[in-house]
Amino acid sequence: MSDYVLKTSNLTKQFKNQVALNKVNLSIKKGSIYGFIGQNGAGKSTFIRIVTGLASPTTGSIELFGQSNGQELIKARKRIGTIIEGPALYPHMTAAENLEAHRLLKGIPGNECVERTLAIVGLQDTGKKKAKNFSLGMKQRLGIGIALLGDPEFLILDEPINGLDPMGVVEIRELLKKLNQEYGMTILISSHILSELHLLATHYGIIHKGNLLEQLTVDELNAKCQQFLHIKVNNPEKAATIIETMLSTNNFEVMPDGCIKLFDYVDTPGKVSSILVNEGLVIEQLMPIGQDLESYFMNRIGGIHRG
Ligand SMILES: Nc1ncnc2c1ncn2[C@@H]1O[C@H](COP(=O)(O)OP(=O)(O)OP(=O)(O)O)[C@@H](O)[C@H]1O
Numbered sequence: 001m002s003d004y005v006l007k008t009s010n011l012t013k014q015f016k017n018q019v020a021l022n023k024v025n026l027s028i029k030k031g032s033i034y035g036f037i038g039q040n041g042a043g044k045s046t047f048i049r050i051v052t053g054l055a056s057p058t059t060g061s062i063e064l065f066g067q068s069n070g071q072e073l074i075k076a077r078k079r080i081g082t083i084i085e086g087p088a089l090y091p092h093m094t095a096a097e098n099l100e101a102h103r104l105l106k107g108i109p110g111n112e113c114v115e116r117t118l119a120i121v122g123l124q125d126t127g128k129k130k131a132k133n134f135s136l137g138m139k140q141r142l143g144i145g146i147a148l149l150g151d152p153e154f155l156i157l158d159e160p161i162n163g164l165d166p167m168g169v170v171e172i173r174e175l176l177k178k179l180n181q182e183y184g185m186t187i188l189i190s191s192h193i194l195s196e197l198h199l200l201a202t203h204y205g206i207i208h209k210g211n212l213l214e215q216l217t218v219d220e221l222n223a224k225c226q227q228f229l230h231i232k233v234n235n236p237e238k239a240a241t242i243i244e245t246m247l248s249t250n251n252f253e254v255m256p257d258g259c260i261k262l263f264d265y266v267d268t269p270g271k272v273s274s275i276l277v278n279e280g281l282v283i284e285q286l287m288p289i290g291q292d293l294e295s296y297f298m299n300r301i302g303g304i305h306r307g
Contacts, residue, residue: 035201081152137168
């Protein structure tokens, strides 16, 4: 059994004079939450449409649950749950009625799944309230509920957080975490804002102008974005002792060249410098280094440097 739910090989989509995807080799590990990041027009929707079978590639191939051809690939696609172009809700129906209508459309036997799904997405207490009166976050959760009918193993969501208020973002994040951790679902979620996927994705893929620039794990991304104070003094050993005793932290590293990376006090460099100076050290350099997630993304795609 492959460890991967999805693997693409040189996936390319060319519209008349526009290359929407250029030889994309993307892989998604079973059990991961894969954050697919790219600006508007980067190629995310085109990628998702090909994976879900709504469009075909110009060249290249996809392997889904180990299947890449004909009927087997069609069968493998039945193991995907997705929201295509916004949740297909019936505005005059309640949450339960919406789920029931979609259950019948999908030909899923037995209506027990309706109550179960309502509970999973946290809409079990919405009673007679019609979908048109739901908040955006609730609508999105109902859309995810519809995608969950049929017990998919792989959930694909195109910009599900787009336009939600902060509360809605938290609701969706918590729901997706639950689906991943409690139900073992693998999730592909696209966004044009990297920081939206922070605290959620375990893996990231950055796409720009149809090219997959980088795939990295959350630990690799955090390491790249880690902020620290870069300190260069005349006596690093003494500085290390002072940091430990007077700043009560050992969250620092003395580098081979004698420079110190201090991972605490990044927002209060003045406190660090005054203590070091008071203890008689000469500071040659002391500055915060590192970047936030959004700056990393912008730098990676060649945008403006804000870090
Ligand atoms: N049917 C089409 N015909 C021609 N060009 C298309 C078509 N669909 C997409 N494109 C182009 O392909 C590129 C990638 O579009 P795509 O919708 O995949 O990007 P995206 O990352 O999903 O962005 P968005 O979030 O804006 O949808 C864009 O330049 C877009 O204009």
